[in-house]
Amino acid sequence: MDGRAGVPETPVARRWASLAALVTAAACLSSCYPSDIPAGTALPIAVDARAIETLGGEPMLADGLRFTGGLELSSSEALFGAFSSIRFLDDARFLGVFDTGYWIAGRIVRDGEGRLSGLAEVTLAALLDADGRESLSKFQVDAESLAIDGQSRAYVGFEQRHRIVPYQPITDLARALPAAPLAAPFDLRRLRSNGGIEALMLAPADGPLSGALVAISEKTRDADGSLIGGILGGPLVGVFGVRPRDGFEVTDGAFLPDGDLLLLERRFTIASGVAVRLRRVEGASLKPGAVLDGEILLHADNRSQIDNMEGMDVLPAEDGSVRLILVSDDNHSILQRTLMLEFRLAATR
Numbered sequence: 001m002d003g004r005a006g007v008p009e010t011p012v013a014r015r016w017a018s019l020a021a022l023v024t025a026a027a028c029l030s031s032c033y034p035s036d037i038p039a040g041t042a043l044p045i046a047v048d049a050r051a052i053e054t055l056g057g058e059p060m061l062a063d064g065l066r067f068t069g070g071l072e073l074s075s076s077e078a079l080f081g082a083f084s085s086i087r088f089l090d091d092a093r094f095l096g097v098f099d100t101g102y103w104i105a106g107r108i109v110r111d112g113e114g115r116l117s118g119l120a121e122v123t124l125a126a127l128l129d130a131d132g133r134e135s136l137s138k139f140q141v142d143a144e145s146l147a148i149d150g151q152s153r154a155y156v157g158f159e160q161r162h163r164i165v166p167y168q169p170i171t172d173l174a175r176a177l178p179a180a181p182l183a184a185p186f187d188l189r190r191l192r193s194n195g196g197i198e199a200l201m202l203a204p205a206d207g208p209l210s211g212a213l214v215a216i217s218e219k220t221r222d223a224d225g226s227l228i229g230g231i232l233g234g235p236l237v238g239v240f241g242v243r244p245r246d247g248f249e250v251t252d253g254a255f256l257p258d259g260d261l262l263l264l265e266r267r268f269t270i271a272s273g274v275a276v277r278l279r280r281v282e283g284a285s286l287k288p289g290a291v292l293d294g295e296i297l298l299h300a301d302n303r304s305q306i307d308n309m310e311g312m313d314v315l316p317a318e319d320g321s322v323r324l325i326l327v328s329d330d331n332h333s334i335l336q337r338t339l340m341l342e343f344r345l346a347a348t349r
Contacts, residue, residue: 035077037102039134042123042174045077047106049118052341057303064346065278065297068323069115070305073338079124080104081330083338085146085200085252086311087154088325095148095170096311097156099329101127101134101141103173108325108340116342125174127156127167132177144310145200145252147213155182155213159196162188164215164232184215185230185288186239195219198310199253199263203234207259207283210234214286216242216263218249226291238288245293248277252312256322256345259283263294264312264326273302276309278324298343307337320347 037043052070061067074080079102086096096104106122126134127141135141138160145157153168154176163181170176191197198218203209212234220228226241227250242250248265255261261281268274281294300306307328315323324343330336 035079037079037124037126037134039126039128039132040175042105042125043077043079044121044123045075045080047073047075047080047119047122049073049116051115051117052305052339055300055304055306055341057300057305059298059300059304060296061343062295062297066344068342068344070339070341071116071118073119073340077124078332081332081338083327083329084144084310086313086325086327087146087148088313088315089148089151091315094313095146095154095173096327097127097143097146098124099142099144100138100332101143103127103176105173116340119340123173125176128175128177130178132175144196144198144218145215146311147200147202149202155200155202157197157200157215159191159198159218160193162191162196164197164200164213182213182232184232185237186228190228191217191220195249198249198251201253201255201261203231203286204255204257204259204283207255209236209286212236214253214261216250216253218251224291229292231286231288236287240286240288241291243291243293245279248275251310254312254314254324255283256280256314257316261286261292261294262297262312262314262324264309266309268308274306274308275299275301276306276326297345305339306341307339309339309341317344321345322347 049071055067082098082100084099088094092107103125107120109118111117142160144159147155154170166179167176195218197215199216205211213232216229229240248267251266252264260283263279265277278298279294281292310329311327322345326341328339330338
């Protein structure tokens with residue numbers, strides 16, 4: 001079984017699922033269209049969730065990491081999708097960005113056994129410019145990464161027009177306005193158009209980076225072939241690299257409670273399809289001039305219940321373990337899905 005109750009994991013089933021999606025899309029042409037969200041307002045939407053009980057396939061999971069469940073998400077609201085990054089404000093409430101220029105906010109819901117069962121209180125709002133207006137240009141609002149500073153400020157990384165922009169207040173996303181873009185320790189003009197700042201995260205305040213913002217590019221490499229990264233602010237401002245492996249690209253990152261950096265990586269080829277990987281980097285190695293590498297915690301391909309996984313955050317648990325929540329970008333394509341997958345990583349220190 002593929003984790004969707006009653007649906008066998010076979011090529012025939014996948015073809016029928018694609019056909020069903022095509023029929024649904026055709027029926028939707030006359031009735032499903034994006035809502036107009038006036039600037040300064042938020043749009044409540046309903047999100048349907050289908051449980052994914054098993055990861056399926058033959059994934060490699062390191063000792064101490066296990067899949068605990070997931071959701072396939074959908075909505076009749078045509079703006080829903082293109083989920084690029086997610087960050088949690090507490091154990092349930094989250095913020096995210098779509099690369100189509102929208103915020104998403106909501107709350108995860110769990111069943112009696114603690115597994116993901118749905119989303120509630122979901123709203124969408126447009127990413128505004130400094131004048132409080134929504135941009136109609138994809139070039140201006142291709143949001144790919146997100147970091148949250150407490151309960152008041154968010155940093156959004158954009159590609160195409162590469163920049164890192166602070167927004168506040170995040171307590172009222174519909175009215176959150178941008179400040180001036182931050183200076184980066186590397187030349188943003190060097191970044192590839194569709195390979196910009198895909199990972200953006202705040203380091204632990206009590207660690208060697210003193211809460212500095214960390215940015216990593218998806219595809220852009222330095223002269224030595226490493227993916228370009230940078231530390232913005234704090235005592236160790238500078239540029240570092242991430243060693244690429246096996247054709248994977250960084251799509252997000254999050255710091256673990258012990259200070260290590262967890263990287264979410266994706267690979268796609270026509271021959272082998274999509275794959276996802278998690279790599280754990282020792283926190284002490286993150287400094288200017290370093291080339292980061294680390295232990296592989298997860299590797300799964302398209303035989304498993306994965307998709308174009310682009311966003312990730314971590315939720316520490318009372319027992320010292322950590323929940324890892326991953327989301328996928330469906331690119332508003334009927335051939336892709338919006339997934340939310342959860343793993344639990346046992347305490348190791």
